[in-house]
Amino acid sequence: MNTPATPWSLAARTAKMNPSVIREILKVTERPGIISFAGGLPSSKTFPVPEFRQACAKVLQDDPAGALQYAASEGFGPLREMVAASLAEQSRAAGVPWKVEPSQILITTGSQQGLDLVAKVLIDAGSRILVESPTYLGAVMAFTPMEPEVVGVASDDDGVDLADLAAHSSGARFLYVLPNFQNPTGRSMTEPRRAALSAQAAQSGLPLIEDNPYGDLWFDTPPPAPLTARNPEGGIYLGSFSKVLAPGLRLGFIVAPAAVYPKLLQAKQAADLHSPGFNQRLIHAVMQDGFLERHVPTIRALYHAQRDAMLQALAQHFPDAAKAPEQSLTWNTPAGGMFLWARLPAGMNAVDLLPHAVAKGVAFVPGAPFYANHADPRTMRLSFVTPSVEEIQRGVAALADAIREQQRA
Amino acid sequence: MNTPATPWSLAARTAKMNPSVIREILKVTERPGIISFAGGLPSSKTFPVPEFRQACAKVLQDDPAGALQYAASEGFGPLREMVAASLAEQSRAAGVPWKVEPSQILITTGSQQGLDLVAKVLIDAGSRILVESPTYLGAVMAFTPMEPEVVGVASDDDGVDLADLAAHSSGARFLYVLPNFQNPTGRSMTEPRRAALSAQAAQSGLPLIEDNPYGDLWFDTPPPAPLTARNPEGGIYLGSFSKVLAPGLRLGFIVAPAAVYPKLLQAKQAADLHSPGFNQRLIHAVMQDGFLERHVPTIRALYHAQRDAMLQALAQHFPDAAKAPEQSLTWNTPAGGMFLWARLPAGMNAVDLLPHAVAKGVAFVPGAPFYANHADPRTMRLSFVTPSVEEIQRGVAALADAIREQQRA
Numbered sequence: 179m180n181t182p183a184t185p186w187s188l189a190a191r192t193a194k195m196n197p198s199v200i201r202e203i204l205k206v207t208e209r210p211g212i213i214s215f216a217g218g219l220p221s222s223k224t225f226p227v228p229e230f231r232q233a234c235a236k237v238l239q240d241d242p243a244g245a246l247q248y249a250a251s252e253g254f255g256p257l258r259e260m261v262a263a264s265l266a267e268q269s270r271a272a273g274v275p276w277k278v279e280p281s282q283i284l285i286t287t288g289s290q291q292g293l294d295l296v297a298k299v300l301i302d303a304g305s306r307i308l309v310e311s312p313t314y315l316g317a318v319m320a321f322t323p324m325e326p327e328v329v330g331v332a333s334d335d336d337g338v339d340l341a342d343l344a345a346h347s348s349g350a351r352f353l354y355v356l357p358n359f360q361n362p363t364g365r366s367m368t369e370p371r372r373a374a375l376s377a378q379a380a381q382s383g384l385p386l387i388e389d390n391p392y393g394d395l396w397f398d399t400p401p402p403a404p405l406t407a408r409n410p411e412g413g414i415y416l417g418s419f420s421k422v423l424a425p426g427l428r429l430g431f432i433v434a435p436a437a438v439y440p441k442l443l444q445a446k447q448a449a450d451l452h453s454p455g456f457n458q459r460l461i462h463a464v465m466q467d468g469f470l471e472r473h474v475p476t477i478r479a480l481y482h483a484q485r486d487a488m489l490q491a492l493a494q495h496f497p498d499a500a501k502a503p504e505q506s507l508t509w510n511t512p513a514g515g516m517f518l519w520a521r522l523p524a525g526m527n528a529v530d531l532l533p534h535a536v537a538k539g540v541a542f543v544p545g546a547p548f549y550a551n552h553a554d555p556r557t558m559r560l561s562f563v564t565p566s567v568e569e570i571q572r573g574v575a576a577l578a579d580a581i582r583e584q585q586r587a
Numbered sequence: 588m589n590t591p592a593t594p595w596s597l598a599a600r601t602a603k604m605n606p607s608v609i610r611e612i613l614k615v616t617e618r619p620g621i622i623s624f625a626g627g628l629p630s631s632k633t634f635p636v637p638e639f640r641q642a643c644a645k646v647l648q649d650d651p652a653g654a655l656q657y658a659a660s661e662g663f664g665p666l667r668e669m670v671a672a673s674l675a676e677q678s679r680a681a682g683v684p685w686k687v688e689p690s691q692i693l694i695t696t697g698s699q700q701g702l703d704l705v706a707k708v709l710i711d712a713g714s715r716i717l718v719e720s721p722t723y724l725g726a727v728m729a730f731t732p733m734e735p736e737v738v739g740v741a742s743d744d745d746g747v748d749l750a751d752l753a754a755h756s757s758g759a760r761f762l763y764v765l766p767n768f769q770n771p772t773g774r775s776m777t778e779p780r781r782a783a784l785s786a787q788a789a790q791s792g793l794p795l796i797e798d799n800p801y802g803d804l805w806f807d808t809p810p811p812a813p814l815t816a817r818n819p820e821g822g823i824y825l826g827s828f829s830k831v832l833a834p835g836l837r838l839g840f841i842v843a844p845a846a847v848y849p850k851l852l853q854a855k856q857a858a859d860l861h862s863p864g865f866n867q868r869l870i871h872a873v874m875q876d877g878f879l880e881r882h883v884p885t886i887r888a889l890y891h892a893q894r895d896a897m898l899q900a901l902a903q904h905f906p907d908a909a910k911a912p913e914q915s916l917t918w919n920t921p922a923g924g925m926f927l928w929a930r931l932p933a934g935m936n937a938v939d940l941l942p943h944a945v946a947k948g949v950a951f952v953p954g955a956p957f958y959a960n961h962a963d964p965r966t967m968r969l970s971f972v973t974p975s976v977e978e979i980q981r982g983v984a985a986l987a988d989a990i991r992e993q994q995r996a
Contacts, residue, residue, distance in 0.1 A: 185792040185821050186846045187760055189711045189733070195853045222652035230655070234643035243631035246639070246833035287696050287859040294858045298732050302598045319857040323707050324598070351596060383594040412594050424655035426864040437595045444604045448728040449703045450696040454863055455835040
C-alpha cells in the first residue's frame with residue numbers, strides 16, 4: 179500500500195502564523211532566580227479568592243442546571259446589563275455620555291477572542307489594517323490568520339500621530355488602538371488627541387477598534403472617556419475582566435454597533451458556541467453590590483507603589499537620564515497599568531542585551547517585536563507588577579550593571 | 588463635517604455567515620408548554636453538582652493563584668495526561684492500541700473551538716472539504732468563515748459510503764466524520780466500515796477529522812475503536828467534556844499529530860490565549876479517582892431508558908412502519924447518544940410539518956439543514972434526552988396527530 183509521507187496540506191495562512199516571539203523570550207527568562215520584568219501577568223495578590231469561593235457556592239446553589247448547561251452565544255443577560263451600565267456610568271463621569279445598551283454587549287472568551295472575532299468579520303486577505311507603533315503583539319497574532327496587510331502608524335507620548343494616520347487611512351479597514359496605559363508602552367492618549375482622532379476617524383470613515391484591558395488601573399486620575407463613546411456607530415470597544423478580577427476565568431466583552439454586532443455574534447457562535455456560563459455567573463456574582471468599587475482601588479494602590487519603586491530605582495541607577503539621554507537608559511512615567519517603556523543608550527540593542535541581563539539575573543522584553551514596521555531596537559518593556567519592591571530594586575541594579583558592561587564592551 | 592452613513596466594510600466571508608437555522612427553529616419551539624424533541628442539550632439531571640462544588644473548594648484551596656492566573660495555551664498538564672491515558676485505555680480495550688502522548692493533546696474551549704482551529708489551519712478559500720450527509724451543522728458553521736467548498740458524502744446506516752467518498756476525495760483537504768451516535772442521525776459506523784474507511788483514507792492521503800462528543804454514551808456495548816487510533820498520523824481527533832460532565836464549563840480537546848499540532852497551538856493562542864485554567868482544574872479534580880467510571884453509567888442508563896420510551900411510543904403510534912414504510916413515519920434505533928433519526932411518509936416535508944406539530948404541542952428539528960447538499964426533506968431529528976418519559980409519550984402522540992392531519996389534508 180502506497181501511503182503518502184504526510185497527508186496534510188496546510189492553509190496558506192499558516193505560513194504567517196508563528197509562535198509568539200515574546201512567549202519564546204519568556205521561556206528563556208523563566209529560569210529560577212531570575213527577577214522578571216518581562217511578564218505581562220497581573221499580580222496574583224490581587225485575585226479576590228474568598229469572593230470567588232463564595233460565588234462558586236452561590237452559583238451552584240442558586241441555579242446549578244442553568245450555570246452548567248449550554249447557554250446563549252450573546253452571554254449571560256445580567257452580566258451584559260452590568261457591563262452596559264458600568265460603561266455608561268464611567269463615560270458619563272468622564273464627560274462624554276455614552277448610551278450603551280445590553281443588546282450591544284457580546285461576552286467573549288477573554289478580550290483576546292474579541293480580536294479574533296473582529297478579524298474574521300472585518301479582514302479579507304490583503305486588507306490594510308492600521309495599528310499603533312508599537313502595539314500589543316497578541317492583537318497582531320489574532321489578526322494575522324485573516325491575512326491582512328498590517329501597517330504601523332507613528333505614535334508619540336500623546337497617542338496616535340494624526341498626520342501619519344491620515345497618510346495611511348485610505349482604504350484601511352480599521353485602526354486598532356489601546357488608548358489607556360498601552361501594552362507595551364504604558365502610554366495614554368490625551369483628551370485633545372482623543373477628540374481629534376475621533377473627529378478625524380469619523381470624517382474619513384475609518385472604524386476604530388478600541389481595546390481597553392487596563393483602563394481601570396489608573397493611579398491618580400481616571401483616563402479620559404473612551405473613543406467609542408464619542409462615535410458609537412463607528413467603533414468597536416473591547417473590555418476584559420482579566421486585570422480587575424482574574425485572567426484564569428477567560429472572560430471579556432465586545433461593545434459593537436448594530437452594523438457589525440450580528441456578524442460578530444455569528445462568528446462567536448461558530449468559534450465556541452458561547453463563553454463558559456458558569457464563569458459568567460461567577461463574575462456576575464462577585465461584582466454584585468459594587469465589589470469592584472472596593473476592590474479595584476487596592477489594585478491601583480499596589481501597582482502605583484510598584485511603579486514608584488521602579489521609577490525610584492531607575493533614577494538612582496541612571497542619574498544622567500535627563501542630562502544625557504543618548505548616553506543613558508531613559509524611560510517614561512505611566513499614569514496607570516502594568517508597563518513602563520524604556521530606551522537604551524545610542525548604539526545599543528535590547529535583543530542583544532537580553533542574554534547579558536539574564537546572566538546578571540534580570541529579564542525584560544525587547545521592544546522590537548511590538549512594532550509592525552520601523553522597529554526601534556533600543557526600546558524595551560518593563561513590567562513593574564509582578565516582582566516585589568525589593569526585587570524591583572535588585573533587578574534595576576542588575577539591569578544597570580548589564581548596560582554599563584555592554585557600553586564598555 | 589461629512590460623516591459617512593456607515594464606515595464598516597465587512598469581510599467577504601461574512602456574506603456566508605448566517606444565523607444557525609436550528610437556533611432560529613429552537614426559538615419558535617421555546618414556547619412554554621411545548622414538548623421539545625428539538626433541543627441538543629444533555630439532561631441537566633446528569634450534571635454532577637456536588638462534585639463540582641467540592642472541586643471548586645479544592646481548586647481554590649490548593650493553588651488559587653495558579654487556577655486564576657494566565658496559563659499555558661496547550662492546557663493544564665495533569666488534565667492533558669489524564670485525557671491521553673484515558674484515550675489510550677479505551678482504544679486498547681476496543682482492540683486497536685493507540686499510543687496517545689500528552690504532548691499531542693490541546694485543550695480547547697469546547698470541542699466547537701477545535702473545529703474553528705481545524706478550519707483555520709487546514710482550509711484555504713475554495714478548498715474542498717468533505718462531510719457526511721447529513722452532518723453536524725455546527726461544524727459547517729465553524730468551517731464556513733474560512734470559505735471552503737463543502738461537499739456532502741453519501742452515508743448509510745453503517746457509515747460513510749466509500750465509493751461516493753472515492754468519487755469526491757481528489758484534492759479534498761479532509762473528511763469530517765462523527766463515527767459514534769452521530770448528530771443528527773444517531774448512527775454509528777460499524778467496525779468493518781471503520782477499517783475500510785481508515786485504509787482508504789490512508790491510501791489516498793485524505794486526512795480524517797474525527798469528532799467524538801457522544802462516544803461515551805453507549806447503551807449496550809462500547810463503540811469500535813476510533814478511526815484516529817488506526818492511523819494517528821493521518822487524523823485529528825476531537826473530544827468533549829460537555830456530554831459526560833457539563834457543557835457550561837466549555838471544555839474539550841484535540842488530539843493532533845506533530846505535522847499539524849504546532850499550527851493548531853498557534854491558532855489557539857491567537858484565538859483566546861488558553862482555555863479557562865480554573866475550569867480545567869475543576870474538570871481534572873472531578874475526574875480524579877475514576878469518577879467518570881461511576882458517573883457515566885448513570886447517564887447511559889438514563890438515556891437508554893429515554894430512548895426505549897421513544898421507540899415504544901413510536902411503535903405504538905406508527906404500527907405500519909415496517910409494513911408500509913412509504914405511508915408511515917419510520918425511524919432508526921440508535922445504540923447510544925442523544926438523537927434518533929426519523930423519516931416522514933412519502934410526499935411530506937418536515938419543514939412544512941413543524942408549525943402544525945408545534946400547534947399540537949410538540950417540536951422537532953427538520954433534517955434538511957443538516958445536509959450540505961441533496962437534502963432529504965422528509966427527515967427529522969428527535970432528541971430523546973431532555974423530556975421525561977411521560978412527555979415523550981405525549982409528544983410522540985401529538986406528532987402522530989400532526990402527521991395524520993397533514994396526510995389527510
